[in-house]
Amino acid sequence: MDLLTLLEMTAGGMEDRLLLGCRQDGLTAGQLRDRSVAAAAVVARHDAEKVLYLAGNGTGFAVALFGAAAAGVPFLPLNYRLSDEQLSQILARHPGLVLAEDVVRAADLAPAGSTVLALDALLAEVAATAQPQAELKPADPESIAVLLMTSGTTAAPKSAVLRHHHLTSYVMGSVDFASAEEEDATIVSVPPYHIAAVANLLSNLYAGRRIVYLDRFTAAGWVDLVETERISNAMVVPTMLARIVRHLEQTGRTGPACLRGLSYGGAKVPPSVLEAALKLFPTTGFVNAYGLTETSSSIALLGPDDHRAAITSTDPEARARLSSVGRALPGVEIEVRAEDDRPAPPGVVGDILVRGTQVAGEYLEKGSTLADGGWFPTRDRGHLDAAGFLFVQGRADDTIIRGGENIAPAEIEDVMVHHAAVAECAVAGVPDVEWGQIIAAFVVLNDGASVTAEELRGYVRAHLRSSKTPDQIHFLPELPATPTGKILRRNLVTSALRA
Numbered sequence: 001m002d003l004l005t006l007l008e009m010t011a012g013g014m015e016d017r018l019l020l021g022c023r024q025d026g027l028t029a030g031q032l033r034d035r036s037v038a039a040a041a042v043v044a045r046h047d048a049e050k051v052l053y054l055a056g057n058g059t060g061f062a063v064a065l066f067g068a069a070a071a072g073v074p075f076l077p078l079n080y081r082l083s084d085e086q087l088s089q090i091l092a093r094h095p096g097l098v099l100a101e102d103v104v105r106a107a108d109l110a111p112a113g114s115t116v117l118a119l120d121a122l123l124a125e126v127a128a129t130a131q132p133q134a135e136l137k138p139a140d141p142e143s144i145a146v147l148l149m150t151s152g153t154t155a156a157p158k159s160a161v162l163r164h165h166h167l168t169s170y171v172m173g174s175v176d177f178a179s180a181e182e183e184d185a186t187i188v189s190v191p192p193y194h195i196a197a198v199a200n201l202l203s204n205l206y207a208g209r210r211i212v213y214l215d216r217f218t219a220a221g222w223v224d225l226v227e228t229e230r231i232s233n234a235m236v237v238p239t240m241l242a243r244i245v246r247h248l249e250q251t252g253r254t255g256p257a258c259l260r261g262l263s264y265g266g267a268k269v270p271p272s273v274l275e276a277a278l279k280l281f282p283t284t285g286f287v288n289a290y291g292l293t294e295t296s297s298s299i300a301l302l303g304p305d306d307h308r309a310a311i312t313s314t315d316p317e318a319r320a321r322l323s324s325v326g327r328a329l330p331g332v333e334i335e336v337r338a339e340d341d342r343p344a345p346p347g348v349v350g351d352i353l354v355r356g357t358q359v360a361g362e363y364l365e366k367g368s369t370l371a372d373g374g375w376f377p378t379r380d381r382g383h384l385d386a387a388g389f390l391f392v393q394g395r396a397d398d399t400i401i402r403g404g405e406n407i408a409p410a411e412i413e414d415v416m417v418h419h420a421a422v423a424e425c426a427v428a429g430v431p432d433v434e435w436g437q438i439i440a441a442f443v444v445l446n447d448g449a450s451v452t453a454e455e456l457r458g459y460v461r462a463h464l465r466s467s468k469t470p471d472q473i474h475f476l477p478e479l480p481a482t483p484t485g486k487i488l489r490r491n492l493v494t495s496a497l498r499a
Helices: 003-013 029-045 059-071 082-093 103-109 119-129 164-174 195-207 217-230 238-251 270-280 304-310 317-325 409-416 453-461 489-498
Strands: 017-019 053-054 075-077 097-100 114-119 143-150 159-163 185-188 210-213 233-236 261-265 285-292 298-304 335-336 350-354 376-384 390-395 399-400 403-409 422-432 436-446 474-475
Touching: 003 029, 003 059, 003 164, 003 195, 017 029, 029 059, 029 119, 053 059, 059 075, 059 119, 059 195, 059 210, 082 103, 097 103, 103 114, 103 409, 114 119, 143 195, 159 164, 164 195, 164 298, 185 195, 185 217, 195 210, 195 233, 195 285, 195 298, 217 238, 233 238, 270 285, 270 304, 270 317, 285 304, 285 403, 304 317, 317 436, 335 376, 390 409, 399 422, 399 436, 403 409, 409 422, 409 436, 409 453, 422 489, 436 453, 436 489, 453 474, 474 489
Parallel strands: 017 210, 053 075, 053 097, 075 143, 097 114, 185 210, 185 233, 233 261, 261 285, 436 474
Antiparallel strands: 143 159, 285 298, 335 350, 350 376, 376 390, 399 403, 422 436
């Protein structure tokens, strides 16, 4: 299976259904197919080895992705928020055809051998030259469909490889073809260079659900667009969910009733935010999705029934599952391994590994990282409970080694966010001559709240042993994070060293 066959199935079965954009100016499935074929001709004309996308969300994202696939070259969406220096380094590593909103910037940064085209000009050309019911030839399922740069929160970004069969395995394992009603619509507000943007595009097209893009997220804009376009499904990252909750609370509104499903993922959600969101969206089914770039998106889900069961249960074990990421998707196996590399018993923390046909685990720079048996080491730590619910503790790289003791930041964070004054917090290890590392907590307070560092240390000490009490507490107006909600711990450590 390949992306072009997926698009051909969608166009063949739902040719006249509006699937991309707003009602007044969107594209049908048939138009997307025809314009993708026309875009492939432009790519071929420039003899490009790759198509690089340096722009925001919109219908152009879909046309560029499928146009690259139809031309038989990889598609690489780039983070336009990066500095000029970072972008120039990536462009030097990946020469090709650059489709850009800011042509002047792209031309200045692109190396010799690259061609820069204005995205608007490409879209105008393909709209004018597309032929009705254009022929889409299948791609080689083993060829590279998409390249994504890892976020590089702990090291230099790598180029994650996703082949056609990885992405289509995810789509066909997570949604049913043409399963959406014609009036259904989803809002996509994650950036185009994130795996969630790619997965949302492919899975919603396959389901036949219209995709509406919100290129620049604001909580007010998100709520208004959900109401205006009668959005039935949405996906947000934790920082977006927190801002939506705050906006609704400040304006005295509740979540739009048209929203039947709301998925969130990419990082941990503070319990107070999630519980508030469940109350503000009483008729909406919540889904927590856990996945990685290297696994073609989600590998585990905590579904609406799981959320309701957890929030209403008096059983502590069942209620605790609200902080889990749910259970493995069909066709995906998840294993937690202890220090001896054997499967860990329920409740025991270890390294999380995953395998399945959607799991790539490959990088251009280092090749496949799959271990024996096809297992991909996620480099996340966590545990499974007896019912198979997965609890993600955090990155193995984030583990603090204080005086020889391994300490998980998530354990301390989970205690601190329950303090009434704390809105968000992150914990990181700061280099120290005596201890190797000491524990630093970075705290964002609730509006109008006040608490001292010593009070917070005492709160942690009352719940955890003294060796896990933060040595330093820094109060910040906000936590540094990627646009997809991942906390930039290295930035926090740098700020602590400068303090």
